[in-house]
Amino acid sequence: MSSTEPRRTALDAVHRALGATMTDFAGWDMPLRYGSERDEHRAVRTTAGLFDLSHMGEIAVTGPGAAALLDHALVGNLGGVKPGRARYTMICRADGGILDDLIVYRLAETEYLVVANAANAQVVLDALTERAAGFDAEVRDDRDAYALLAVQGPASPGILASLTDADLDGLKYYAGLPGTVAGVSALIARTGYTGEDGFELFVDPADAEKLWQALTEAGASAGLVPCGLSCRDTLRLEAGMPLYGHELTTGLTPFDAGLGRVVKFEKEGDFVGRAALAEAAARAEQNPPRVLVGLIAEGRRVPRAGYPVVAGGEVIGEVTSGAPSPTLGRPIAMAYVDAAHAAPGTPGVGVDIRGTHEPYEVVALPFYRRQK
Amino acid sequence: MSNPQQLRYSKEHEWLSAAEDGVSTVGITEHAANALGDVVFVQLPEVGATVTAGETCGELESTKSVSDLYSPVSGEVTEVNEDVVDDPSLVNSAPFEGGWLFKVRVAEEPGDLLSADEYTAFSAG
Numbered sequence: 299m300s301s302t303e304p305r306r307t308a309l310d311a312v313h314r315a316l317g318a319t320m321t322d323f324a325g326w327d328m329p330l331r332y333g334s335e336r337d338e339h340r341a342v343r344t345t346a347g348l349f350d351l352s353h354m355g356e357i358a359v360t361g362p363g364a365a366a367l368l369d370h371a372l373v374g375n376l377g378g379v380k381p382g383r384a385r386y387t388m389i390c391r392a393d394g395g396i397l398d399d400l401i402v403y404r405l406a407e408t409e410y411l412v413v414a415n416a417a418n419a420q421v422v423l424d425a426l427t428e429r430a431a432g433f434d435a436e437v438r439d440d441r442d443a444y445a446l447l448a449v450q451g452p453a454s455p456g457i458l459a460s461l462t463d464a465d466l467d468g469l470k471y472y473a474g475l476p477g478t479v480a481g482v483s484a485l486i487a488r489t490g491y492t493g494e495d496g497f498e499l500f501v502d503p504a505d506a507e508k509l510w511q512a513l514t515e516a517g518a519s520a521g522l523v524p525c526g527l528s529c530r531d532t533l534r535l536e537a538g539m540p541l542y543g544h545e546l547t548t549g550l551t552p553f554d555a556g557l558g559r560v561v562k563f564e565k566e567g568d569f570v571g572r573a574a575l576a577e578a579a580a581r582a583e584q585n586p587p588r589v590l591v592g593l594i595a596e597g598r599r600v601p602r603a604g605y606p607v608v609a610g611g612e613v614i615g616e617v618t619s620g621a622p623s624p625t626l627g628r629p630i631a632m633a634y635v636d637a638a639h640a641a642p643g644t645p646g647v648g649v650d651i652r653g654t655h656e657p658y659e660v661v662a663l664p665f666y667r668r669q670k
Numbered sequence: 671m672s673n674p675q676q677l678r679y680s681k682e683h684e685w686l687s688a689a690e691d692g693v694s695t696v697g698i699t700e701h702a703a704n705a706l707g708d709v710v711f712v713q714l715p716e717v718g719a720t721v722t723a724g725e726t727c728g729e730l731e732s733t734k735s736v737s738d739l740y741s742p743v744s745g746e747v748t749e750v751n752e753d754v755v756d757d758p759s760l761v762n763s764a765p766f767e768g769g770w771l772f773k774v775r776v777a778e779e780p781g782d783l784l785s786a787d788e789y790t791a792f793s794a795g
Contacts, residue, residue, distance in 0.1 A: 598710070
């Protein structure tokens with residue numbers, strides 16, 4: 299296989315039949331949108347959306363030493379996760395820089411599924427493989443073993459319940475259980491990246507099309523629509539969720555990103571990055587780094603990643619993600635700004651949009667929180 | 671999608687209507703609107719401004735990106751579409767009609783404007 303040819307998911311023919319606009323994302327040819335990305339965004343907020351997320355990188359970690367390996371390789375306490383539950387965590391370099399953010403499912407006592415971002419899957423696989431030396435555990439590249447479909451939005455529990463006998467009511471947020479959906483064996487996880495209730499379904503790629511069609515039919519009356527990566531980005535931005543390469547990079551530690559809580563110093567034994575992260579934590583305590591804040595535009599011009607945040611003619615930060623918010627009806631952004639300007643309502647903050655300073659309101663994240 | 675036969679087109683994906691009393695209407699093509707995605711902000715030249723063929727005279731922002739607006743001809747702007755400033759989604763819903771962008775009194779047009787058929791072939795390539 300040529301390394302320059304984009305990879306296609308098991309649902310490629312489905313996307314093309316639906317007339318999707320495709321885009322290259324981390325080496326994968328993925329649906330960007332099927333129609334209007336704003337309509338797709340609103341469907342997820344009000345009814346349901348169906349996503350192909352098969353570009354995500356699955357890595358299996360198994361064996362008697364699997365928990366010990368992950369506790370050594372990642373910053374979280376994975377040995378403390380009960381089978382059937384999942385954790386949001388990170389993998390860092392020895393210097394504390396973030397290599398990726400991850401969701402780790404503990405499928406059984408000695409079996410974990412690590413889900414990495416598509417762009418970082420190889421880096422994470424290589425790091426886990428290297429860090430596995432001396433542990434009684436196996437690290438396996440399972441990227442080709444799964445297609446990943448997500449049903450997100452308030453109507454998603456009803457839609458999924460019509461296709462499975464699995465106990466969805468008993469399935470908590472950040473939990474996963476094996477089950478059968480529309481006759482297809484699946485790992486059913488109550489996770490997502492949209493700020494809504496929803497499910498992610500890990501299945502054999504050979505079953506992906508059958509499951510997609512079944513979900514499409516089951517969701518039609520509820521208003522489910524196929525959704526592309528464009529609305530996934532605005533959904534996660536409204537929900538204040540970080541995206542690797544934007545809010546998270548190797549140049550930042552979890553403490554710089556305001557996510558120091560994922561680092562579990564209290565767990566047993568050494569872990570990669572512990573010493574550097576302890577220093578980063580102390581540094582953040584004494585001398586607050588830039589703070590990740592929300593910005594809401596007073597005008598209509600859209601801030602983009604990399605645009606300077608300004609106050610009193612000085613650059614005081616940088617936009618990491620920005621987009622027009624379908625829910626707020628105004629452009630929004632996440633940005634790292636100096637602590638002195640990070641309090642909600644700080645006056646005089648703007649974004650330099652191609653030379654023009656546009657006024658912005660500083661707010662706490664997230665922009666949107668669903669009603670439970 | 672079909673590109674109206676009575677219009678002419680630039681390689682920057684603008685369309686230009688036949689002049690009436692020396693004034694032509696300018697917009698972006700359906701192909702361009704689809705490529706942009708949902709347009710959320712439109713900045714147009716001011717009435718009375720002079721625009722130059724092939725040079726930027728405004729911008730179009732969509733969810734994912736910002737794009738320069740080029741004028742397909744040189745001349746003076748006589749009117750801008752305030753409806754599209756208020757509701758940029760008109761660019762997506764009716765790019766050849768209610769989503770027009772500005773009118774220009776044509777002083778000079780470049781020799782390389784395309785016919786509908788030529789543009790259809792160009793934008794498919």
